[in-house]
Amino acid sequence: MAGHLGRLSAGPCWRALARGGCGELRAWSQRCAAGRICRPPGTAGTEHSRGLAHGPSSGGGSRPGAGLATALAGLAGLATAAFGHVQRAEMVPKSSGVRSPSPERPQEDDLTRRCSCFMALPVTDLGELRKRPGDMKTKMELLILETQAQVCQALAQVDGGASFSVDRWERKEGGGGISCVLQDGRVFEKAGVSISVVHGNLSEEAAKQMRSRGKVLKTKDGKLPFSAMGVSSVIHPKNPHAPTIHFNYRYFEVEEADGTKQWWFGGGCDLTPTYLNQEDAVHFHRTLKEACDRHGPDLYPKFKKWCDDYFFITHRGERRGIGGIFFDDLDSPSKEEVFRFVQSCAQAVVPSYIPLVKKHCDDSFTPQEKLWQQLRRGRYVEFNLLYDRGTKFGLFTPGSRIESILMSLPLTARWEYMHSPSENSKEAEILEVLRHPRDWVH
Amino acid sequence: MAGHLGRLSAGPCWRALARGGCGELRAWSQRCAAGRICRPPGTAGTEHSRGLAHGPSSGGGSRPGAGLATALAGLAGLATAAFGHVQRAEMVPKSSGVRSPSPERPQEDDLTRRCSCFMALPVTDLGELRKRPGDMKTKMELLILETQAQVCQALAQVDGGASFSVDRWERKEGGGGISCVLQDGRVFEKAGVSISVVHGNLSEEAAKQMRSRGKVLKTKDGKLPFSAMGVSSVIHPKNPHAPTIHFNYRYFEVEEADGTKQWWFGGGCDLTPTYLNQEDAVHFHRTLKEACDRHGPDLYPKFKKWCDDYFFITHRGERRGIGGIFFDDLDSPSKEEVFRFVQSCAQAVVPSYIPLVKKHCDDSFTPQEKLWQQLRRGRYVEFNLLYDRGTKFGLFTPGSRIESILMSLPLTARWEYMHSPSENSKEAEILEVLRHPRDWVH
Numbered sequence: 001m002a003g004h005l006g007r008l009s010a011g012p013c014w015r016a017l018a019r020g021g022c023g024e025l026r027a028w029s030q031r032c033a034a035g036r037i038c039r040p041p042g043t044a045g046t047e048h049s050r051g052l053a054h055g056p057s058s059g060g061g062s063r064p065g066a067g068l069a070t071a072l073a074g075l076a077g078l079a080t081a082a083f084g085h086v087q088r089a090e091m092v093p094k095s096s097g098v099r100s101p102s103p104e105r106p107q108e109d110d111l112t113r114r115c116s117c118f119m120a121l122p123v124t125d126l127g128e129l130r131k132r133p134g135d136m137k138t139k140m141e142l143l144i145l146e147t148q149a150q151v152c153q154a155l156a157q158v159d160g161g162a163s164f165s166v167d168r169w170e171r172k173e174g175g176g177g178i179s180c181v182l183q184d185g186r187v188f189e190k191a192g193v194s195i196s197v198v199h200g201n202l203s204e205e206a207a208k209q210m211r212s213r214g215k216v217l218k219t220k221d222g223k224l225p226f227s228a229m230g231v232s233s234v235i236h237p238k239n240p241h242a243p244t245i246h247f248n249y250r251y252f253e254v255e256e257a258d259g260t261k262q263w264w265f266g267g268g269c270d271l272t273p274t275y276l277n278q279e280d281a282v283h284f285h286r287t288l289k290e291a292c293d294r295h296g297p298d299l300y301p302k303f304k305k306w307c308d309d310y311f312f313i314t315h316r317g318e319r320r321g322i323g324g325i326f327f328d329d330l331d332s333p334s335k336e337e338v339f340r341f342v343q344s345c346a347q348a349v350v351p352s353y354i355p356l357v358k359k360h361c362d363d364s365f366t367p368q369e370k371l372w373q374q375l376r377r378g379r380y381v382e383f384n385l386l387y388d389r390g391t392k393f394g395l396f397t398p399g400s401r402i403e404s405i406l407m408s409l410p411l412t413a414r415w416e417y418m419h420s421p422s423e424n425s426k427e428a429e430i431l432e433v434l435r436h437p438r439d440w441v442h
Numbered sequence: 443m444a445g446h447l448g449r450l451s452a453g454p455c456w457r458a459l460a461r462g463g464c465g466e467l468r469a470w471s472q473r474c475a476a477g478r479i480c481r482p483p484g485t486a487g488t489e490h491s492r493g494l495a496h497g498p499s500s501g502g503g504s505r506p507g508a509g510l511a512t513a514l515a516g517l518a519g520l521a522t523a524a525f526g527h528v529q530r531a532e533m534v535p536k537s538s539g540v541r542s543p544s545p546e547r548p549q550e551d552d553l554t555r556r557c558s559c560f561m562a563l564p565v566t567d568l569g570e571l572r573k574r575p576g577d578m579k580t581k582m583e584l585l586i587l588e589t590q591a592q593v594c595q596a597l598a599q600v601d602g603g604a605s606f607s608v609d610r611w612e613r614k615e616g617g618g619g620i621s622c623v624l625q626d627g628r629v630f631e632k633a634g635v636s637i638s639v640v641h642g643n644l645s646e647e648a649a650k651q652m653r654s655r656g657k658v659l660k661t662k663d664g665k666l667p668f669s670a671m672g673v674s675s676v677i678h679p680k681n682p683h684a685p686t687i688h689f690n691y692r693y694f695e696v697e698e699a700d701g702t703k704q705w706w707f708g709g710g711c712d713l714t715p716t717y718l719n720q721e722d723a724v725h726f727h728r729t730l731k732e733a734c735d736r737h738g739p740d741l742y743p744k745f746k747k748w749c750d751d752y753f754f755i756t757h758r759g760e761r762r763g764i765g766g767i768f769f770d771d772l773d774s775p776s777k778e779e780v781f782r783f784v785q786s787c788a789q790a791v792v793p794s795y796i797p798l799v800k801k802h803c804d805d806s807f808t809p810q811e812k813l814w815q816q817l818r819r820g821r822y823v824e825f826n827l828l829y830d831r832g833t834k835f836g837l838f839t840p841g842s843r844i845e846s847i848l849m850s851l852p853l854t855a856r857w858e859y860m861h862s863p864s865e866n867s868k869e870a871e872i873l874e875v876l877r878h879p880r881d882w883v884h
Contacts, residue, residue, distance in 0.1 A: 167860070181859040192859065315837045315844050374854070381855075382848075385827035386837065395757045395828065402757050406824075407859050412816070413823075415851040417623040417634065418609070 052296050052330060052341055111142075118145045119152055120168050120178045123197035123229075136263065136335050137227055140251040143339075144195045144231035145178075147249065147346040151193050151233060152180050154350045158357055161186030164193075169401055173200040175229075179404045184411060187242070187361040192407035193233040202226045202254065210254075213329075220257035227253045230267075231346070232390075234408040235353070240373035242360040243273035243280065244321070244380065245353045246408070248390075249346050251339075265338050266328035269349060270307055272321030272380060274373040276430045280356045281322050285440035287352035288325050288345070295341040300441075303327045308437040313383050318434040320383045372427050374414035381413050494738050494772060494783055560587045561594055562610045562620045565639035565671075578705065578777050579669055582693040585781075586637045586673035587620075589691065589788040593635050593675060594622050596792045600799055603628030606635075611843060615642040617671075621846045626853060629684070629803040634849035635675040644668045644696065652696075655771075662699035669695045672709075673788070674832075676850040677795070682815035684802040685715035685722065686763070686822065687795045688850070690832075691788050693781075707780045708770035711791060712749055714763030714822060716815040718872045722798045723764050727882035729794035730767050730787070737783040742883075745769045750879040755825050760876040762825045814869050816856035823855050 111130055115121065122129060122141055129138050152164050162185030170176040177196035182188055202210075202224040207217055217224055230250030237244070249267035256262065271284045285304070292300035307326035311319050325345070330338050384391050394405040421427030553572055557563060564571060564583055571580050594606050604627030612618040619638035624630055644652075644666040649659055659666055672692030679686070691709035698704065713726045727746070734742035749768035753761050767787070772780050826833050836847040863869030 165860070183859055190857075190859070315842065378851070381823060382827065385824065386834070392828070400757065403860050406857060409820070409857040411858065412854065412856050414854050415632075415848060416853065417625055417632070417849045418607070418845050 052299060052333065052338055114142055114146070117149045119149050119164070119166050119180050123176045123178070123195070136251065136339060137229070137253065139339060140229055140342075141197050143343055143346060144197075144229060144249065147231045147349065148178065148180060148193050148195050148233075150347075151349055152182075154354050155182060155188060155191050155193075155235065158354060158361065159185040159187040159191075162188070164191075167404075169404070171196075171198050171200075173198075175199050177401070177404065179401075179407065181407055185238075187237055187239070187357065189236045189238045189411040190407070190409075191233075191235040192404075193231070193235075194404050194407065195229070195231045196404075197227075197229040199227040200225070215254075215262065217254060217262065218257040225255040232408075233349075236377070236410045237357055237361060239361050239363055240274040240365050240369045241277070241363040242357045243271050243284075243353075244410075245349075246270055246272070247346075247349050249342050251342075262331075263335060264329045264331040265342050266330065267342060267345060268303070268307055268310075268324060268326035269345065269352065270311055270321055270324035270326065271353070272376070273430065274376050275369070275426050276322070276433055277356075277360075280359075281438075281440050283355065284322075284324065284352050287348050289441050291344040291348035292325065292341075294344055295337070299327075299341070300325065311383065313379060313387065315386075316379065316382070318379075318431065319437060320380060320434075322433055322440075323437055371414065372421075374412060375416060375419055377410040377413035378415045381409055384408055494741055494775065494780055556584055556588070559591045561591050561606070561608050561622050565618045565620070565637075578693065578781060579671070579695065581781060582671055582784075583639050585785055585788060586639075586671060586691065589673045589791065590620065590622060590635050590637050590675075592789075593791055594624075596796045597624060597630060597633050597635075597677065600796060600803065601627040601629040601633075604630070606633075609846075611846070613638075613640050613642075615640075617641050619843070619846065621843075621849065623849055627680075629679055629681070629799065631678045631680045631853045632849070632851075633675075633677040634846075635673070635677075636846050636849065637671070637673045638846075639669075639671040641669040642667070657696075657704065659696060659704065660699040667697040674850075675791075678819070678852045679799055679803060681803050681805055682716040682807050682811045683719070683805040684799045685713050685726075685795075686852075687791075688712055688714070689788075689791050691784050693784075704773075705777060706771045706773040707784050708772065709784060709787060710745070710749055710752075710766060710768035711787065711794065712753055712763055712766035712768065713795070714818070715872065716818050717811070717868050718764070718875055719798075719802075722801075723880075723882050725798065726764075726766065726794050729790050731883050733786040733790035734767065734783075736786055737779070741769075741783070742767065753825065755821060755829065757828075758821065758824070760821070760873065761879060762822060762876075764875055764882075765879055813856070814863075816854060817858060817861055819852040819855035820857045823851055826850055 109130075111126065111133075115126070122145055124138075124141055129141070132138050156164060159182060162182050164180045164182045167179045167181075168176065169179070175196070175198035177194060177198075179192065179194040181193075182191045184190070204222075207219065207224050210217060228250065230248060232248040232250075234246045235244060247267070247269035249265070251263070251265050253261050253263045269288060271281070273280065288304075289300040292303065303325035304323060307323045308319060310326045311321065311323065313320060330341075332338070391405055391408065394400050395402065421431060551572075553568065553575075557568070564587055566580075566583055571583070574580050598606060601624060604624050606622045606624045609621045609623075610618065611621070617638070617640035619636060619640075621634065621636040623635075624633045626632070646664075649661065649666050652659060670692065672690060674688075674690040674692075676688045677686060689709070689711035691707070693705070693707050695703050695705045711730060713723070715722065730746075731742040734745065745767035746765060749765045750761060752768045753763065753765065755762060772783075774780070833847055833850065836842050837844065863873060
């Protein structure tokens with residue numbers, strides 16, 4: 001036990017030093033408190049457009065095919081992290097050149113500059129990424145790495161206590177991932193931000209599931225090559241007045257027998273407060289709505305409803321939290337346009353969430369409020385283990401990297417028999433919202 | 443919160459007062475510490491016999507049909523408690539006659555005497571039970587009520603702190619149950635002992651699942667009347683050196699179109715220690731083996747293996763605990779003989795477990811040992827929510843009594859990212875046993 005905790009607190013961490021549009025990241029050994037937020041380049045994302053749509057079974061969360069959608073979503077989400085057969089805690093050396101641009105290397109290219117922000121080197125070889133700069137796989141891998149770094153640094157700055165451990169792992173069948181976890185910090189109980197970039201041939205089971213949700217996929221010699229990548233995160237603060245957040249953005253490509261490629265994006269972001277704070281809820285939803293609205297006025301309402309439908313703990317008759325957005329199979333009007341939408345969403349994570357944590361992380365609270373938080377953590381565990389299709393898909397896939405999937409679970413949780421908040425209490429207030437989702441932005 | 447805790451500590455509880463072979467139980471309002479153990483009458487169970495066997499797919503835990511077996515097992519286990527549509531905290535009045543035999547009622551019958559031991563009146567009306575004294579449904583209902591009372595009283599006596607809450611609930615479609623829970627006591631973190639006695643028509647889904655495991659069931663107008671009953675319990679002590687126990691004994695009857703009845707028993711008992719104590723493991727397994735051996739020498743080895751196979755957390759590659767016994771579809775050589783076997787098993791619960799708790803409940807322990815216990819509690823939650831087929835069957839059945847199913851979850855649990863015990867530690871020692879089950883009795 002002690003050995004493990006020691007490993008975490010002594011784990012490597014990146015410090016951001018301002019350098020133009022992006023900070024330079026250096027590994028340092030103890031504390032991240034002084035880290036500045038590293039703003040990814042080109043984050044404006046203000047281009048407006050219309051007409052985003054998702055695949056054959058588009059519509060809402062209750063479609064029969066959604067199970068598969070989400071299961072496969074897992075491939076590029078938390079569950080993608082499942083595929084690591086070799087797990088290594090491997091950092092980019094401080095003197096690797098990528099991280100320490102020096103006067104001797106004035107000609108560093110844009111890729112090198114972008115990489116200097118990341119928590120670790122990209123999963124894909126830099127040479128390969130340079131060869132295909134315009135390919136969506138390259139663009140998405142860089143986006144998820146940037147999102148990971150941006151979120152980790154914002155969290156480390158707020159926490160000012162524990163540091164992120166950075167685990168880089170490889171998948172035997174192709175690809176790998178980077179899992180960053182901050183545990184038992186000053187502000188955060190547990191914060192995990194994981195990326196994965198995997199490829200190979202889709203299993204027959206996975207292909208069958210895809211077909212069941214309306215995708216016509218022509219195999220070649222029974223094989224179906226795929227690429228999947230995503231960033232996924234769950235962040236549990238200690239203070240019961242600071243909410244938990246989850247987000248996940250992912251991209252999937254399948255190559256059919258005739259060489260044509262099917263592709264789609266999926267993702268979402270949702271908030272789980274222990275107590276209702278109306279102002280926080282409005283800020284969170286409004287920030288997501290603004291990100292969506294840049295790409296079409298119908299997106300936020302549709303994806304907000306989908307989120308409420310998806311994060312439903314059926315046996316409790318309540319949602320996990322106060323929602324946000326959730327979407328899958330998004331495959332029109334074009335890769336570029338959907339990518340820009342996903343980029344806007346990913347870039348909305350920090351502004352939607354960090355202000356809420358900063359506002360509440362030092363709030364005073366009673367033992368009763370902490371207890372209620374722990375009971376809500378129990379419900380979070382129930383949702384993740386019983387209903388979350390990405391989690392289950394990952395756990396039931398042989399050779400999964402279990403630790404990256406289950407990093408979504410809180411550090412601590414509680415189950416009391418027959419707990420029921422008293423009428424008109426603050427506990428009853430949030431339960432009411434979990435049972436009857438509200439419109440927060442109109 | 444406070445209201446709930448208040449309810450628990452003020453909840454009704456039974457005190458046993460010695461009276462012949464069985465104690466008389468009286469409801470009292472605060473503490474159970476002084477309660478004596480109420481020994482059920484006729485507990486010797488020493489009759490020896492051979493040849494117990496289970497149904498069509500008998501053999502072991504890895505049979506394809508076992509999923510259903512256990513799912514339906516849930517009907518009479520923790521998950522049966524799922525079917526309560528009306529939940530009431532209703533106690534037998536102190537002056538009901540059943541509980542207070544007085545000089546005015548010298549002629550009280552055997553049933554009344556037996557009922558005086560129970561945590562609450564039987565689910566089935568006393569008049570109905572009197573009408574069919576030799577029927578297996580009557581015998582099994584009385585056995586599970588006796589087991590519940592016996593275990594609750596032994597636990598309350600050891601705890602000497604908190605009292606059991608007794609919730610009696612009804613199932614709209616037929617039958618009901620009694621859930622007894624002691625929470626946050628001196629010795630026990632959470633101890634739940636639940637019985638359920640339900641009947642009605644089997645859903646098409648359930649009938650289909652039964653057929654899939656080899657049961658040929660002829661419906662009448664598409665209906666398949668069934669009766670199911672069982673006792674189920676999970677007990678989590680506070681001290682990390684005192685182990686968790688789970689047990690469940692159940693009986694199932696299905697009436698076919700031509701009036702013939704199929705019946706079978708299922709059940710088991712398994713131990714989950716935080717740390718390995720060789721002596722405790724041997725005591726536990728030896729007590730179960732002795733109970734099994736009275737009914738056939740092959741039973742313990744077969745059911746011990748089945749238990750090791752069933753309580754397997756696949757994604758962790760480890761068992762939930764150090765096993766015990768597990769069986770299902772036990773339907774030969776005769777109802778009576780299998781009942782006597784189940785009776786022996788049920789009566790082995792207290793002697794197999796209570797001495798271990800008494801021995802360790804006041805052991806000193808370090809914060810690190812408590813932490814390891816909490817991590818193991820996390821694994822317990824993982825098994826119950828991801829794999830336990832009874833739990834899932836219950837949770838996914840509309841109208842379930844969720845609180846009775848999830849009373850199996852510990853009060854508190856913990857998940858640390860990448861926790862790994864150091865080599866040759868006591869934590870590594872138990873993990874080794876969970877990965878490679880041992881033979882404890884030879």
